Amino acid sequence: xxxxxxxxxxxxxxxxxxxxxxxxxxxxAAIDPVLLAAAVPAEPGQQVLDLxxxxxxxxxxxxxxxxxxxxxxxxxxxxxxRWAGAGIAAGGxxxxxxxxxxxxxxxxxxxxxxxxxxxxMTNPPFWELGRHSASPVAGKAASHGEGAGDLTGxxxxxxxxxxxxxxxxxxxxxxxxxxxxxxxxxxxGDIAVLPLWPRAGVAAKRVIVQGRRDRKSPLRLLPGLVLxxxxxxxxxxxxxxxRDAAPLPLS
Numbered sequence: 586x587x588x589x590x591x592x593x594x595x596x597x598x599x600x601x602x603x604x605x606x607x608x609x610x611x612x613x614a615a616i617d618p619v620l621l622a623a624a625v626p627a628e629p630g631q632q633v634l635d636l637x638x639x640x641x642x643x644x645x646x647x648x649x650x651x652x653x654x655x656x657x658x659x660x661x662x663x664x665x666x667r668w669a670g671a672g673i674a675a676g677g678x679x680x681x682x683x684x685x686x687x688x689x690x691x692x693x694x695x696x697x698x699x700x701x702x703x704x705x706m707t708n709p710p711f712w713e714l715g716r717h718s719a720s721p722v723a724g725k726a727a728s729h730g731e732g733a734g735d736l737t738g739x740x741x742x743x744x745x746x747x748x749x750x751x752x753x754x755x756x757x758x759x760x761x762x763x764x765x766x767x768x769x770x771x772x773x774g775d776i777a778v779l780p781l782w783p784r785a786g787v788a789a790k791r792v793i794v795q796g797r798r799d800r801k802s803p804l805r806l807l808p809g810l811v812l813x814x815x816x817x818x819x820x821x822x823x824x825x826x827x828r829d830a831a832p833l834p835l836s
Contacts, residue, residue, distance in 0.1 A: 595675065598642065600828040602649040604675040606668045607640050616812075616827060617791065618643035620781065621708050621756040622650065623826045623833035624793050629653035631703035634746055636689060636739055637661075641669030643706055648678045650830040657702075658684040659695055690735075692742040705743040706754045709736055711761065736761075740768045747798045754795045754835075762792055766804075774800030777835040780809035795835045807835060 595604035598619060622643040627633050631654055635644040638658030648656055656678075658669050669684040676682075687695030743753045753773060757765050759780065769776060773796030780789035789809065810833065814820045825831035 595672070598827075599646055599649050599830045602676075602830060603642075603645045604672055605640060605642050605645060606671040606675070608664060608668065616823075617756050618708055619646050619827055620793065620810075620833060621706055621754060622646035623831065624756075624779070624795060624835055625651075625704050625706050625754050626752060626834065626836065627651045627654045627704055631655070632657070632701060633704045633706065634659065634697070634702045636705055636707040636742055637709055638669055638684060639665050639708075641665075641672045641684065643708060644669065644682065644684070645672045645676060645678075646830070647706070648673070648676060648682050650832065654681070656682040657697070658682075659687045659689070659697065660684065661686070661688045689738045689742045692738075692745055697746055699745050700748050702746050702751060703748055704752045704754065705747055707739055707743070708756050709739045711736075711758050736764060737768060740772070744772055744798065749799045751798050752795055753798070754793065756791055756793050759789045759792050762794070765794055769794070769796050773798055775802035776804045777807055778804065779807045779833075779835055782809050782811045784813050785811050793833070793835065 595606050597603065598605055619642065625633060625647055627647060629652065633647060633654055633656050635656065635658040638644050638660045641658055644656050644658045647654065660666055660669070663686060666684045666686050673679055673682045673684065685695060747753065755765060762778070776794065776796040779793040781791040781793065782789050810822060811820050812823050819827060826833055
């Protein structure tokens, strides 16, 4: 059972279109999942999977932006599954969105059918085991650091679950871009890399990478998105994504 939405105060995303429920400790919403969801090229009638969905920020944002798209979230943490389910209920999307417990490292046990999704998106744990200081909060540590479900496991799970020609969209640290591209090589084509510049003239800390299963088209490096303007304000392009649910196409 999902927790009742009255048990906690939600965080509003997309100008109030999304109610995201979070525990007092652990996972926290940033703009990463909002940008990730904006980049998924989902169309009506299609199936989308969020691997390692956490509290459901990306899944809920995609549900709000794309009507008539069926969504599934998978996460190993039981608490995350409950919080994401609360957000689904609050948005009125229970008829087309669900969250299931499961381990990316043992995707066959999740019950998700192979070759059944048009799109997979993921904001995977991004720091290699032993190369960062893990948070003492279990949920936050699982969200940020690789464990059994490392990056290789996420890519293998996406390959198993995507239809041929389906898209994989990943948001990831720029410093580990080479690792991600190496895992996608030979498995995905038509790969697009979108740098996320904190400000104009500042090195990107994050990238969004999107590829298509079984495609052979060459890699494309896109111009990128500048997130902040003067002060702490967002650029108009970023504000449209974060507040108005504008898409972030990588085509």
